[in-house]
Amino acid sequence: MRRVPSVNITSRSLTYDFFLNPIPREGTGSGFFYDRNGHIVTNYHVIAGAEEVQVALADGRSRPATVVGVDPSNDLAVIKVDLPADEIPVVAIGDSTALGIGQFVVAIGNPFGLERTLTVGVVSSLGRIIESPDHRFIGEVIQTDAAINPGNSGGPLLNLAGEVVGVNTAILSPSGASAGIGFAIPARTIQRVVPALIAEGRYRHPSLGIRTFPLTAQYIEVLRRIGVDVPVSEGLLIAQVLPRSAADRAGLRGGEQLLRVGNVLVPIGGDSITAIDGQPITSEKDLNVYLETQTTVGQTVEVTIVREGEQLTVPVTLEERVEE
Numbered sequence: 099m100r101r102v103p104s105v106n107i108t109s110r111s112l113t114y115d116f117f118l119n120p121i122p123r124e125g126t127g128s129g130f131f132y133d134r135n136g137h138i139v140t141n142y143h144v145i146a147g148a149e150e151v152q153v154a155l156a157d158g159r160s161r162p163a164t165v166v167g168v169d170p171s172n173d174l175a176v177i178k179v180d181l182p183a184d185e186i187p188v189v190a191i192g193d194s195t196a197l198g199i200g201q202f203v204v205a206i207g208n209p210f211g212l213e214r215t216l217t218v219g220v221v222s223s224l225g226r227i228i229e230s231p232d233h234r235f236i237g238e239v240i241q242t243d244a245a246i247n248p249g250n251s252g253g254p255l256l257n258l259a260g261e262v263v264g265v266n267t268a269i270l271s272p273s274g275a276s277a278g279i280g281f282a283i284p285a286r287t288i289q290r291v292v293p294a295l296i297a298e299g300r301y302r303h304p305s306l307g308i309r310t311f312p313l314t315a316q317y318i319e320v321l322r323r324i325g326v327d328v329p330v331s332e333g334l335l336i337a338q339v340l341p342r343s344a345a346d347r348a349g350l351r352g353g354e355q356l357l358r359v360g361n362v363l364v365p366i367g368g369d370s371i372t373a374i375d376g377q378p379i380t381s382e383k384d385l386n387v388y389l390e391t392q393t394t395v396g397q398t399v400e401v402t403i404v405r406e407g408e409q410l411t412v413p414v415t416l417e418e419r420v421e422e
Contacts, residue, residue, distance in 0.1 A: 107138075132176070172287055190260070205246055205280070208253070307339065328370075353365025370403060
């Protein structure tokens with residue numbers, strides 16, 4: 099594998115104590131050059147809230163960086179440093195869809211501030227789903243046993259050809275250090291999101307424009323016990339259709355009244371979503387991951403619903419998600 103340098107990223111911000119005295123706060127992470135214009139890919143959580151970002155290069159030089167774009171929902175960010183193009187070691191983006199379980203991968207980063215650390219492991223699993231910094235879900239995540247520790251975040255996960263197949267983003271560990279379960283955002287997501295962050299500073303997330311309630315087996319049983327007709331065995335009940343949204347324009351219906359079940363108010367009378375484009379949807383996680391990984395704004399999807407006991411397929415043209 100050819101030599102692939104990463105960069106060390108330091109973010110600085112100010113917080114305040116009880117007496118409103120400013121307290122400097124510093125965080126560290128990793129990243130890699132995406133193109134010869136000086137764009138660097140890293141995690142959103144590495145630079146979130148930063149008032150100053152510094153990038154330490156492999157030769158020891160340090161350069162200030164500006165934030166170009168962020169996407170908390172995919173935990174990705176792009177920052178930029180000013181360097182001559184011939185001094186920028188661009189890393190090729192590989193094909194994460196070609197990965198297989200057991201395939202060797204390499205993680206490069208700056209764990210605990212130890213610069214340019216390389217660890218080796220295998221792809222432990224594919225298609226994991228993890229929570230994003232804005233409490234949504236990131237799908238298609240790569241799981242690896244290559245040691246990933248604090249400070250590795252934002253660094254590249256490489257195949258043995260030296261191509262980036264993921265961005266190291268999180269670990270699962272009771273101790274906060276590597277326990278052999280690390281996660282990386284796949285290259286497929288990088289290829290989808292990063293060009294938009296460079297061009298527009300943000301990524302447009304597709305949305306139906308609805309609020310939902312999960313029809314779990316437990317809730318269905320309770321609702322049927324108190325006499326509410328639930329015509330599906332699983333799915334998502336549309337609690338509310340947002341005004342002038344994609345779902346509103348397509349004629350989807352939300353709940354008409356609220357019914358108290360224990361300590362929960364359940365909206366009843368609305369459409370129940372069971373699938374999108376033939377893909378079963380049983381939870382809000384399913385809906386979020388499908389829209390994020392398989393669709394784009396402006397795309398028309400076929401939404402399978404059950405309305406008053408009848409199954410219907412409704413075409414819905416997705417619109418950009420409105421942040422609340």
